[in-house]
Amino acid sequence: MENHRDEIESRKSTIALLGNPNVGKTSIFNALTGSRQVVANWPGVTVEKRAGVMKHHSHTVDVVDLPGTYTLGATSLDEKIARDFLVNEKPGVAMVIGDAVNLERSLYLLLQVLELRGDVVLAVNSVDEARKAGFEIDKNELSKQLGIPVVLTSAVTGEGIEELKNTLVKSTKSSSHVHYLFSDEVEAHLRDLSERIRGNPSLAGFDERWLSIKLLERDYEVQKITGITLDYDFSVEIAETRYKYIKRILSTSVKGKEKIGWNFSEAIDHVMTHRFLGILIFLAVMYIIFQLTFTISGPLSIMIEELLGGLGRAFGGFIGVDWLRSLVVEGIIGGVGAVLVFVPNIFILFLALGILEETGYLPRAAFVIDRPMYAMKLSGRSFISMLLGFGCNVSSIMSTRSISEPKERIVTILVSPFISCSARLPVYVLIAGTFFGSRAGVVIFFLYVLSIVITVLSALLINKLFFKGEPSTLIMELPRYRKPRLSSIILYTWNKGRHFLEKAGTIILGASVVIWFLSYFPSEGAGSFAAIIGKSLEPLFIPLGYTWEMITSLVFGIAAKEVIVSSLTTFFGNLSVSGSSLGAIRTLITPEVALSFLVFVLLYVPCMPTLAVIKNETGSYKYVLFSVFYSLAVAYIVALIVRIVGGLL
Amino acid sequence: MVVPLSRMCEGEMGKIRKLELPPLTRERLCGLGFVSGEEIQLVKVAPFGDPKVFRIKGTDITLREDISMWILVETSSVPLSYATNGEYFVSIINGGMGFRERLRMVGIEVGKKITVTGNIGKRIEINANGILSALSRGQAMRIIVRER
Structure with a gap:
């Protein structure tokens, strides 16, 4: 009977995962839910919401992975989301994932959760690392002291995962509030405040002791809910009491001492963040990533190209109707194919970024490069977002949500589109390959440097314009180095790279058909709709010397930058990556116009998905409009300079 | 301090x-x-x-x-450049082999007792077990000493 009741109860309930950043929360989430995951956004904000289903024996439970936080205050968007979920959604079980190597700080979060609610489970992750470091955690003692179930786990070795699942599906009854008291003075205030809160019927759904504690900590959100503002502040004392209580718990439940002397992480860090070597290593890592993306993917791209060529010929062979054959072969296979060729590049780039993220190097990179970023009134943290921008501006802008400073976040979002994303690479490869042959690499390198220069200058300008040049703050943890695990890197690469494939299947497919239509009707070539659009804009581009085909492709490219490649292919015929057949474009424009065109492609209007994300993340069309007009102006001016200077050389 | x-x-x-x-x-x-x-x-x-x-x-x-x-x-420890006259123990030296070696020559080593005899202007004067030396402010910044 007992079991039966539990089952019904747990089926209804949701498990919320909480934990400090870098404790392996995502690995535990993956271990619990396997591939049964959905990635979406939290309502109203674009912070990623990962939810999944855990199946264990006959139980089926929803698992929600909350953003990683250090406290349950509301000092950042991530913290607010985690807290609101606990307060409003009231999940059946709150599971706090702690770090065995750094239990003290994990317990600080746990205590805050216990102040808020009961039914909490503590999973102490990375026990294998703790043992290696020389200390043993007594989970029974810990469980007794805290009054909640405690499970020791290791997402790496799989230890404790089964036990954790068993614990989670049992109805876990634990009382709210840990048995620790603040000082007499604080307790007296808490009693008074609880009394006041109880008198307010609109606060009936909340835990009054929790609200009272938050009021003494001068929590802005809670002040708003309760309408109570105190003129005294006990936040320091409350934090100290929590840490004292944690010290007492740990003194009986953790045995052994951390080994003195250099550990693995420190030894690596000595080199990675070294005064001189650090910078060299940083540059080397960046260089290797780009080398990998270009060299390894080369042969793979050619294979895909040949495959698609064959496909086109096969379809061309048996479709009798002229316009239909043109639509399928040139429009769809040609258009989408021109983009698919770059799938290897993009996956390898995300693979490299995944390794950097998984090992823990990214925060070090941020640390090493922080000072120069500070000169731009940004931080090393926004540098990471910008770095992601080399993959895709959309993911780069989305990643800015972990920047806690709102103004730094806005600046990073607005300058990110100038980072040369991987979608622009196909255009560079195509044009540079066609016009500059063996020196194409130098041209592409120049574009990347230009991209960085414009980003830096824009950051300074935008900061001055919107925020009067105030700098931002930086509080960042350098996590332990971890051995990258293949499964999580593959999952990372797939989750990010999938976005590109989806784009190819949707936006780019649609755009390819539209472009084909516009360039095939009413009559193919110079009489088409596309030509009319391009030609009507031509006067504006006379100083730059672009042909109507190029202008039209720029217009289409706003849908997605890769579309420039497919539309140029449609207009000029067989342009190819390997540069074997060069098409008509070489007879139409000079190399400096080609270079200026590449610069224009680099800098002009962000693609549709990027603009949509800018709107979402900033919550304002003001920034979208700014982004569009600012980038157009910058693109036009710089492209003109390049053309003029190029013409003189 | x-x-x-x-x-x-x-x-x-x-x-x-x-x-x-x-x-x-x-x-x-x-x-x-x-x-x-x-x-x-x-x-x-x-x-x-x-x-x-x-x-x-x-x-x-x-x-x-x-x-x-x-x-x-x-x-309880300060960079030597902030130390006032008095006796100290050297606790940390930040620098390469060369820097450490040069300091060793004038009797400044981790764990050794030194006396600051003058800390004015650009120089810090040290008496290390009878050996007198003068360090620049930049050098002294890299030596951490603990008060007795």
Whole structure:
């Protein structure tokens, strides 16, 4: 009977995962839910919401992975989301994932959760690392002291995962509030405040002791809910009491001492963040990533190209109707194919970024490069977002949500589109390959440097314009180095790279058909709709010397930058990556116009998905409009300079 | 001696006394273990001199000068360049083999007792077991001493 009741109860309930950043929360989430995951956004904000289903024996439970936080205050968007979920959604079980190597700080979060609610489970992750470091955690003692179930786990070795699942599906009854008291003075205030809160019927759904504690900590959100503002502040004392209580718990439940002397992480860090070597290593890592993306993917791209060529010929062979054959072969296979060729590049780039993220190097990179970023009134943290921008501006802008400073976040979002994303690479490869042959690499390198220069200058300008040049703050943890695990890197690469494939299947497919239509009707070539659009804009581009085909492709490219490649292919015929057949474009424009065109492609209007994300993340069309007009102006001016200077050389 | 965290030298340890920061920043730092009485060590300085990595509760946290200068720490060790006349023990020397070797020649070694006999202007005069020497302020910044 007992079991039966539990089952019904747990089926209804949701498990919320909480934990400090870098404790392996995502690995535990993956271990619990396997591939049964959905990635979406939290309502109203674009912070990623990962939810999944855990199946264990006959139980089926929803698992929600909350953003990683250090406290349950509301000092950042991530913290607010985690807290609101606990307060409003009231999940059946709150599971706090702690770090065995750094239990003290994990317990600080746990205590805050216990102040808020009961039914909490503590999973102490990375026990294998703790043992290696020389200390043993007594989970029974810990469980007794805290009054909640405690499970020791290791997402790496799989230890404790089964036990954790068993614990989670049992109805876990634990009382709210840990048995620790603040000082007499604080307790007296808490009693008074609880009394006041109880008198307010609109606060009936909340835990009054929790609200009272938050009021003494001068929590802005809670002040708003309760309408109570105190003129005294006990936040320091409350934090100290929590840490004292944690010290007492740990003194009986953790045995052994951390080994003195250099550990693995420190030894690596000595080199990675070294005064001189650090910078060299940083540059080397960046260089290797780009080398990998270009060299390894080369042969793979050619294979895909040949495959698609064959496909086109096969379809061309048996479709009798002229316009239909043109639509399928040139429009769809040609258009989408021109983009698919770059799938290897993009996956390898995300693979490299995944390794950097998984090992823990990214925060070090941020640390090493922080000072120069500070000169731009940004931080090393926004540098990471910008770095992601080399993959895709959309993911780069989305990643800015972990920047806690709102103004730094806005600046990073607005300058990110100038980072040369991987979608622009196909255009560079195509044009540079066609016009500059063996020196194409130098041209592409120049574009990347230009991209960085414009980003830096824009950051300074935008900061001055919107925020009067105030700098931002930086509080960042350098996590332990971890051995990258293949499964999580593959999952990372797939989750990010999938976005590109989806784009190819949707936006780019649609755009390819539209472009084909516009360039095939009413009559193919110079009489088409596309030509009319391009030609009507031509006067504006006379100083730059672009042909109507190029202008039209720029217009289409706003849908997605890769579309420039497919539309140029449609207009000029067989342009190819390997540069074997060069098409008509070489007879139409000079190399400096080609270079200026590449610069224009680099800098002009962000693609549709990027603009949509800018709107979402900033919550304002003001920034979208700014982004569009600012980038157009910058693109036009710089492209003109390049053309003029190029013409003189 | 109470100094801002930003004034500590590589390797130096101290105990947090006070956070003179706005509430939101303070709360975030509290969550990371920045409470009074906590031991903190400056582990590393970034290539361009700022930010710095501090070890607190076993984790490395990066802070910039704009925050670390508002965190006050109690430390019994000081960089030699701030030392007033008196006797000290050398606790840390930040520098390469060459620097250490040159200091050893004038009797300055980790664990040894030294006496500051003059600290005015650009020079710090040292008496190390009878050997008299003078260090520049920059050199003295890299030597951490503990009061007796």
